[in-house]
Amino acid sequence: MSEKNNKSTSRISEIKAKRKLEISVDDIINGIKSNDKTSIGKAITLVESNNINHQNAAQELIERCLSINTSSIRIGITGVPGVGKSTFIETLGTNLIALKKKVAVLAIDPTSIKNKGSILGDKTRMQQLSRNNNAFIRPSPAGESLGGVARKTREAIIICEAAGFDVVLIETVGVGQSEVAVHGMVDFFLVLKLSGAGDELQGIKRGILELADAVVINKADGAQISAANLAVKEFTRALHLYPPKENGWKTKVLSCSAFMNIGVDEIWNMIDTYIKGNTASGYLTKKRNQQNKYWLIQTIENRLLENFYENKKVKKELEKQLKIVSMGQTSPFKAAEKLLKLAKKT
Amino acid sequence: MSEKNNKSTSRISEIKAKRKLEISVDDIINGIKSNDKTSIGKAITLVESNNINHQNAAQELIERCLSINTSSIRIGITGVPGVGKSTFIETLGTNLIALKKKVAVLAIDPTSIKNKGSILGDKTRMQQLSRNNNAFIRPSPAGESLGGVARKTREAIIICEAAGFDVVLIETVGVGQSEVAVHGMVDFFLVLKLSGAGDELQGIKRGILELADAVVINKADGAQISAANLAVKEFTRALHLYPPKENGWKTKVLSCSAFMNIGVDEIWNMIDTYIKGNTASGYLTKKRNQQNKYWLIQTIENRLLENFYENKKVKKELEKQLKIVSMGQTSPFKAAEKLLKLAKKT
Numbered sequence: 225m226s227e228k229n230n231k232s233t234s235r236i237s238e239i240k241a242k243r244k245l246e247i248s249v250d251d252i253i254n255g256i257k258s259n260d261k262t263s264i265g266k267a268i269t270l271v272e273s274n275n276i277n278h279q280n281a282a283q284e285l286i287e288r289c290l291s292i293n294t295s296s297i298r299i300g301i302t303g304v305p306g307v308g309k310s311t312f313i314e315t316l317g318t319n320l321i322a323l324k325k326k327v328a329v330l331a332i333d334p335t336s337i338k339n340k341g342s343i344l345g346d347k348t349r350m351q352q353l354s355r356n357n358n359a360f361i362r363p364s365p366a367g368e369s370l371g372g373v374a375r376k377t378r379e380a381i382i383i384c385e386a387a388g389f390d391v392v393l394i395e396t397v398g399v400g401q402s403e404v405a406v407h408g409m410v411d412f413f414l415v416l417k418l419s420g421a422g423d424e425l426q427g428i429k430r431g432i433l434e435l436a437d438a439v440v441i442n443k444a445d446g447a448q449i450s451a452a453n454l455a456v457k458e459f460t461r462a463l464h465l466y467p468p469k470e471n472g473w474k475t476k477v478l479s480c481s482a483f484m485n486i487g488v489d490e491i492w493n494m495i496d497t498y499i500k501g502n503t504a505s506g507y508l509t510k511k512r513n514q515q516n517k518y519w520l521i522q523t524i525e526n527r528l529l530e531n532f533y534e535n536k537k538v539k540k541e542l543e544k545q546l547k548i549v550s551m552g553q554t555s556p557f558k559a560a561e562k563l564l565k566l567a568k569k570t
Numbered sequence: 571m572s573e574k575n576n577k578s579t580s581r582i583s584e585i586k587a588k589r590k591l592e593i594s595v596d597d598i599i600n601g602i603k604s605n606d607k608t609s610i611g612k613a614i615t616l617v618e619s620n621n622i623n624h625q626n627a628a629q630e631l632i633e634r635c636l637s638i639n640t641s642s643i644r645i646g647i648t649g650v651p652g653v654g655k656s657t658f659i660e661t662l663g664t665n666l667i668a669l670k671k672k673v674a675v676l677a678i679d680p681t682s683i684k685n686k687g688s689i690l691g692d693k694t695r696m697q698q699l700s701r702n703n704n705a706f707i708r709p710s711p712a713g714e715s716l717g718g719v720a721r722k723t724r725e726a727i728i729i730c731e732a733a734g735f736d737v738v739l740i741e742t743v744g745v746g747q748s749e750v751a752v753h754g755m756v757d758f759f760l761v762l763k764l765s766g767a768g769d770e771l772q773g774i775k776r777g778i779l780e781l782a783d784a785v786v787i788n789k790a791d792g793a794q795i796s797a798a799n800l801a802v803k804e805f806t807r808a809l810h811l812y813p814p815k816e817n818g819w820k821t822k823v824l825s826c827s828a829f830m831n832i833g834v835d836e837i838w839n840m841i842d843t844y845i846k847g848n849t850a851s852g853y854l855t856k857k858r859n860q861q862n863k864y865w866l867i868q869t870i871e872n873r874l875l876e877n878f879y880e881n882k883k884v885k886k887e888l889e890k891q892l893k894i895v896s897m898g899q900t901s902p903f904k905a906a907e908k909l910l911k912l913a914k915k916t
Contacts, residue, residue: 287904378903516895516898551859555633555725556724556862557724557725
C-alpha cells in the first residue's frame with residue numbers, strides 16, 4: 225500500500241515536472257511569437273544555461289524557433305574600444321526604428337571571457353535604444369570560451385529572428401578571434417575605424433580588411449572631417465589591391481558621425497542595397513547555408529577538444545606529461561598516445 | 571598431440587616474430603649510432619609507416635633515439651617556388667660540410683599532400699649535396715595531412731640528431747600552414763625572398779615576417795645586385811616597425827647569391843652567432859621545451875579530430891547532417907550533438 229502510494233506520488237511528480245517543462249517551452253515560444261521581451265530574455269537565458277535539463281529544453285526551443293518562418297538581416301559590427309561602437313549602434317538602431325523596423329542587439333565579447341564582464345553589460349551605453357519598445361539589447365554571455373559564447377550568440381540570433389526582429393546587430397570588439405566568429409554568422413560585416421594621422425593602415429589588424437564588407441570612418445565631424453576624408457581615400461586605395469569578393473562586391477569605404485547622426489542613413493542605404501541585390505541573386509541564402517555547415521563543424525571540433533580537456537584524469541596526466549615532454553624525456557607523440565588512451569577509457 | 575604441436579608451433583612463431591622485431595630495432599639503432607645512411611633511411615621509413623606494428627616499433631625507436639645524447643642546430647628554410655631554395659640548401663650544406671659538419675635535409679611540403687608528390691622527391695635538385703658522404707637528404711612524406719607530415723618530420727629530426735648530424739635543415743614551400751609547422755620545430759627560421767620592382771612588401775604573406783629570424787634576398791648577383799640592395803633596405807625598414815622577439819633578437823635582413831656562393835658564409839656566421847648566444851643564455855633550451863609542449867598539444871588535437879572524421883558511421887551521418895543543417899532544418903548544435911553521440915558509441 226505504502227509502496228503503491230510512493231509509486232503514484234513519484235509518477236505524479238514526474239508528470240508535473242514534464243508538464244512544467246513542456247508548458248514553459250510552450251509559454252516561451254508563444255511569448256517569442258508575440259515579440260514579448262521577457263520571453264525573449266528567458267529564451268536566451270535558457271540557451272545560455274549550462275544546466276543539462278535547460279540544455280534539452282533549449283534544443284527543443286531552438287528547433288521550434290527554426291520552424292517559424294521569418295527573415296531578418298544580420299549585421300556584424302566591429303572596432304577597437306573607443307571607436308564609438310555603442311554610439312553608432314544607438315544611432316543606426318534609432319534610425320531603423322524610425323523606418324518601422326524592429327532591432328535586436330547582441331554581443332560577442334572576448335574580453336568578457338577573461339574578465340567575466342561584458343561590453344554590453346551596462347545598458348546605459350545605449351540609453352535611447354534600450355528604452356525603445358521596438359529594440360532588444362542583450363549583453364554578451366560572460367565567463368565562457370569563445371566557442372561557447374559564439375554558439376550561444378548564434379542561438380540568440382535564431383530566437384530574435386523567431387521573435388520577428390527585422391535587423392539583428394551583432395557587436396564585437398576588435399581584438400582576438402571574435403571577429404572571425406561574428407563574420408561567420410552575419411550577412412554583412414562592418415568595420416568601424418577612426419581617422420588617424422595619415423598612417424591609417426599602420427595599426428590595422430591583419431586579415432580584418434579581407435573580412436570587411438564595409439569600412440566606416442567614425443567621428444567624421446568638426447575638426448576631424450578632413451582627416452576622415454583622407455582616411456576614406458587611404459582605405460579605398462588600399463582596398464583597391466584586394467580582389468572583389470565571391471559575389472563580386474568590392475568593400476565600400478564611407479565616413480559618418482554617429483554622434484551627430486551624419487552619414488548613418490547613407491551607410492544603411494548601402495547595406496540595404498547589398499542585402500536586396502544578394503537576396504535576389506540567391507547569394508545570401510547560399511552564404512547562410514555555408515555558415516550553418518561551418519558552425520556544425522566548429523561545434524563538433526570545439527566539443528571534442530572540450531570533452532578531452534575537461535576530463536579530470538586527463539587534466540592531471542596532461543600536466544605530468546607536459547613536464548616530461550618539455551624536458552625531452554619522452555616524445556610528444558608517445559605522450560599524446562598515452563593521454564588519448566586514458567581519455568578513451570574514462 | 572596434434573594440438574600440442576600446433577601450440578608449440580604458434581609459440582615458436584610468436585617468439586620468432588618478437589625476436590625479429592627486437593633485432594631489427596636494435597640493428598637500426600646501431601646503424602643510426604654509426605651514421606649509417608641505410609639505417610637512417612629505414613628508421614625514417616618506419617616512422618612514416620601507417621602499419622600498426624611498425625608504429626609500435628617506431629615509438630620504441632624514437633624513445634631510444636631520444637636517450638642518445640646529441641646536439642644539433644635545427645634551421646627552417648622557406649620561400650615560394652622559384653626563390654632558389656634547393657640551390658641555397660645545396661650551397662649552404664656544401665659550405666657546412668667544408669667546415670667539417672654533417673648535414674641532414676628534411677622537407678615539409680604541403681603541395682605533396684594534394685599531389686602525392688614531393689618537392690624533394692627529385693634528388694637531382696641537390697646533386698652535389700646528395701652525393702656527399704656527410705649529407706643526408708630525405709624528401710617529404712607524401713599523401714598525408716599536414717599534421718601527419720609534421721609529426722613524421724619531427725620524428726625524422728630526432729633520428730637525424732641521434733645519428734649525429736650537426737645541422738638539420740628543414741625546407742618548406744611558402745604556401746599554406748606548413749611554415750607555422752616548421753617554425754614550431756626549429757631553432758632558427760629563415761625566409762628566402764627575391765628582389766622585385768620596388769614593391770617588395772606587396773606580396774609578402776601576412777605573419778611570415780613575424781616568424782622570420784632572418785630574411786635573405788637570394789639571387790643577388792649580376793644585374794640584380796642593386797635591386798637586391800634596395801630590397802634589403804625596404805625589408806629592414808619594414809621590420810623596424812616590429813617589436814624585438816622574446817629573446818631580444820631583431821630579425822636580420824641579408825642578401826646572397828646561392829648560385830655564385832656569395833654571401834652564404836655571412837648568413838651562416840649570423841646563424842652561428844645567434845645559436846651560440848642563445849645557447850649560452852639558455853633561451854634555446856627554453857624554446858625547445860616550449861616546442862615539445864606545443865607538439866604534444868598539436869598531436870592530441872589532430873588525433874582527436876582524425877579519430878572522429880575517420881569513423882565510417884560518423885562520416886556517413888555527417889554528410890547527411892551537413893545537408894539538413896545547410897537547409898536550416900535543424901540547428902548546427904543539435905546536429906553536432908547527434909554526431910558526437912554516434913562517435914562515442916562506435
